[in-house]
Amino acid sequence: MKVLTVFGTRPEAIKMAPLVKVLHDSPAVEQKVCSTGQHREMLEPIMSFFDIEADFNLDIMQPGQDLTDITSRILLGMRGVLQEFQPDWVLVHGDTTTALAATLAAFYAGVKVGHVEAGLRTGSLYAPFPEEANRLLVDRLASAYFAPTQRNADNLLREGVASSRILITGNTVVDALLWATEKVKGFSEQVPSGIQTAFENNARVLLVTGHRRENFGKGFRQICAALRTLAGRFPDLNIVYPVHLNPQVQKPVLEYLSDLPNILLAAPMEYPDFVFAMKSSGLILTDSGGIQEEAPSLGKPVLVMRDTTERPEALEAGAVQLVGADEDRIVAAVENWWTDKPLVMAANPYGDGQSSSRISDYLLNNG
Numbered sequence: 001m002k003v004l005t006v007f008g009t010r011p012e013a014i015k016m017a018p019l020v021k022v023l024h025d026s027p028a029v030e031q032k033v034c035s036t037g038q039h040r041e042m043l044e045p046i047m048s049f050f051d052i053e054a055d056f057n058l059d060i061m062q063p064g065q066d067l068t069d070i071t072s073r074i075l076l077g078m079r080g081v082l083q084e085f086q087p088d089w090v091l092v093h094g095d096t097t098t099a100l101a102a103t104l105a106a107f108y109a110g111v112k113v114g115h116v117e118a119g120l121r122t123g124s125l126y127a128p129f130p131e132e133a134n135r136l137l138v139d140r141l142a143s144a145y146f147a148p149t150q151r152n153a154d155n156l157l158r159e160g161v162a163s164s165r166i167l168i169t170g171n172t173v174v175d176a177l178l179w180a181t182e183k184v185k186g187f188s189e190q191v192p193s194g195i196q197t198a199f200e201n202n203a204r205v206l207l208v209t210g211h212r213r214e215n216f217g218k219g220f221r222q223i224c225a226a227l228r229t230l231a232g233r234f235p236d237l238n239i240v241y242p243v244h245l246n247p248q249v250q251k252p253v254l255e256y257l258s259d260l261p262n263i264l265l266a267a268p269m270e271y272p273d274f275v276f277a278m279k280s281s282g283l284i285l286t287d288s289g290g291i292q293e294e295a296p297s298l299g300k301p302v303l304v305m306r307d308t309t310e311r312p313e314a315l316e317a318g319a320v321q322l323v324g325a326d327e328d329r330i331v332a333a334v335e336n337w338w339t340d341k342p343l344v345m346a347a348n349p350y351g352d353g354q355s356s357s358r359i360s361d362y363l364l365n366n367g
């Protein structure tokens with residue numbers, strides 16, 4: 001069986017890496033890996049950490065790219081890759097524009113698509129934007145659906161997908177996290193010493209990430225205002241913020257937050273360093289999807305800077321709270337944690353670390 005595994009951004013690479021390894025070890029599978037290169041600097045260290053090389057690299061990233069740039073460049077690039085490799089399956093992940101464009105290219109070429117992390121829904125087409133639309137469109141065109149949870153499978157069944165095409169797998173992010181935590185003993189030398197110091201002596205650390213398109217502009221100004229207020233109100237709180245490379249994020253964050261002693265801005269961290277940072281922090285404030293899944297797996301509470309989530313499982317388990325990109329709500333929620341130290345959740349709703357093997361077995365049995 002010939003399988004083309006496609007990814008292009010940081011979270012897709014992390015979540016596809018364990019599957020790439022399992023398929024690589026299967027004698028019945030000839031796998032090739034295609035990176036669209038939607039991300040560049042943020043992708044390369046992940047591939048090297050997981051020891052994965054791309055057989056094809058479309059290398060499409062441009063500074064400040066828009067959705068049309070990404071989609072059209074991937075469609076054009078994938079055409080040649082599909083013609084050359086002639087796969088039986090194309091595997092895509094999640095909700096990025098890489099996932100959508102690769103799916104469309106495979107559909108045009110008459111190649112079956114397996115959707116890893118299928119069936120997540122917020123129910124609101126514009127939140128997150130464009131990811132909710134990407135998920136829906138990929139799921140209209142796919143042939144096999146690897147749903148992390150029962151709820152994700154139920155969403156697909158409600159939309160008319162045949163149950164025989166759906167497999168509940170757990171989320172491959174848990175496979176990746178378990179693999180990484182085996183290897184992570186502390187920060188690497190690449191993490192600036194100032195950041196490392198922020199975690200020492202049992203300091204209480206608020207770890208922050210943010211990059212959602214729908215938060216650009218007003219949302220990021222509110223997020224930055226909240227962090228300034230918190231830094232001023234709680235001088236013993238260390239706020240550590242590895243800043244996404246998107247210029248729409250870099251600009252407001254560096255402009256508003258560079259001058260405070262207890263806000264430590266950093267370059268995006270390599271995955272093992274970020275896993276160690278999550279493990280060592282007290283609270284995580286983020287708009288990321290993947291971190292909503294990793295943090296409960298590490299027993300860490302998360303405040304999500306969004307109004308809705310496609311991952312309600314952790315919300316129901318009490319590990320995640322939605323605070324929007326809203327200054328007052330963010331400040332109140334962090335203050336509550338600072339004063340009350342809320343409990344962390346024990347169970348992880350997202351999987352047992354065997355998701356990749358389940359996906360590989362399904363492909364071999366349904367080739």
Ligand code: UD1
Nearest residue numbers: 009038039040041042043062063064065096097098245246
């Ligand atoms: C993309 C995904 C989003 C995912 C996120 C993970 C889409 C539409 N968005 O958003 O779903 O949650 O990745 O991070 O697919 N840049 C660099 N170097 C890098 C990566 C990005 O310089 O390694 C800068 C570039 O200027 C680039 C910009 O960031 O143009 C935006 O990258 P893009 O992939 O378009 O959007 P993200 O916000 O990263």
Ligand code: UDP
Nearest residue numbers: 011014242268269270271274288289290291
């Ligand atoms: N991550 C990382 N370094 C960082 C910030 C995040 O390795 O500095 C990891 C994080 O552990 C998670 C993934 O990147 O696995 C999340 O990526 P991102 O927030 O870019 O995308 P999303 O999850 O929102 O799609």
